[in-house]
Amino acid sequence: MRLYYAPDTCSLSPHIVLRELELEFELVKVDNRSKRTADGRDFLTINPKGYVAALELDDGEILTEGPAIVQYLADLKAESGLAPRAGTWDRVRLQEWLNFITSEIHAGSALLFNSSLPDEVKSIYREKLFRRFNFLEDQLNGKTYLMGSAFSVADAYLFTVLGWCKFFAIDLQGWPVLSAYMAGIHARPAVQAALRAEASD
Numbered sequence: 001m002r003l004y005y006a007p008d009t010c011s012l013s014p015h016i017v018l019r020e021l022e023l024e025f026e027l028v029k030v031d032n033r034s035k036r037t038a039d040g041r042d043f044l045t046i047n048p049k050g051y052v053a054a055l056e057l058d059d060g061e062i063l064t065e066g067p068a069i070v071q072y073l074a075d076l077k078a079e080s081g082l083a084p085r086a087g088t089w090d091r092v093r094l095q096e097w098l099n100f101i102t103s104e105i106h107a108g109s110a111l112l113f114n115s116s117l118p119d120e121v122k123s124i125y126r127e128k129l130f131r132r133f134n135f136l137e138d139q140l141n142g143k144t145y146l147m148g149s150a151f152s153v154a155d156a157y158l159f160t161v162l163g164w165c166k167f168f169a170i171d172l173q174g175w176p177v178l179s180a181y182m183a184g185i186h187a188r189p190a191v192q193a194a195l196r197a198e199a200s201d
C-alpha cells in the first residue's frame with residue numbers, strides 16, 4: 001500500500017492509523033501547490049480531486065476521503081478494535097464522530113487557512129469552531145477517547161485536525177479536557193512515529 005500525504009495536513013490521520021495497525025506501507029509525499037509527487041508524478045493522475053490523503057492499494061485501486069480510508073484500514077485488522085465491527089451500533093457511533101470531525105472541525109478550520117478571507121469573516125468561523133470545541137469538551141469529560149476507553153480511528157482524525165490550532169493562534173489550553181486528550185494521543189508511539197516520519201521525509 002502507498003499513502004500519498006502532505007505534512008501538516010489531514011493525511012496524518014490515515015498515516016497514524018497505518019502505524020497503529022502495524023501495516024506495511026510506503027509514504028509518498030505530495031506537493032499540494034504544484035500537485036507533483038516527490039517521485040516526480042502528476043498527483044492529479046492519482047487523485048483527480050487534487051488533495052491528500054489518497055491510499056493506493058496493491059491492486060492499483062485508489063481510495064480517497066479520510067473517513068473512508070481509515071475505516072478501510074481498520075477493517076483490514078478488525079481485531080485491532082480501531083473501528084467497531086461493521087453493522088454494529090458502535091460502528092454507526094464511530095461514523096457519527098467521523099462525520100462530525102470531517103464536516104464541523106476539518107472543514108470548519110480549513111477555512112482559517114485561507115489568507116484571502118477577511119479577519120471579520122474568519123472570526124465568525126472561529127466562534128463557530130469554538131462552539132464545536134465546547135461540545136467536544138463536554139463529550140470527552142471523563143473519557144479517554146471519543147468512543148470511551150478504546151482508541152479508535154476517530155481519535156487519529158480528531159488529533160490531526162485539532163493539531164492545526166497552532167497555525168491559527170488558538171490556544172487549546174482554554175479547553176482543559178481537550179488539551180489533556182491531545183496530550184494523551186500525542187504520547188502514543190504510533191503517533192510519535194508518524195510525526196517523526198513526516199518531519200524527516
Ligand SMILES: N[C@@H](CCC(=O)N[C@@H](CS)C(=O)NCC(=O)O)C(=O)O
Pocket residue numbers: 006009010011032050051052053064065066067102110
Ligand atoms: N474531503 C477530503 C478533504 C481532503 C483535504 O481537504 N485535503 C487537504 C489537506 S487537509 C488538501 O490536500 N488540500 C489541497 C487542495 O485542495 O488543493 C477528505 O476528507 O479527505
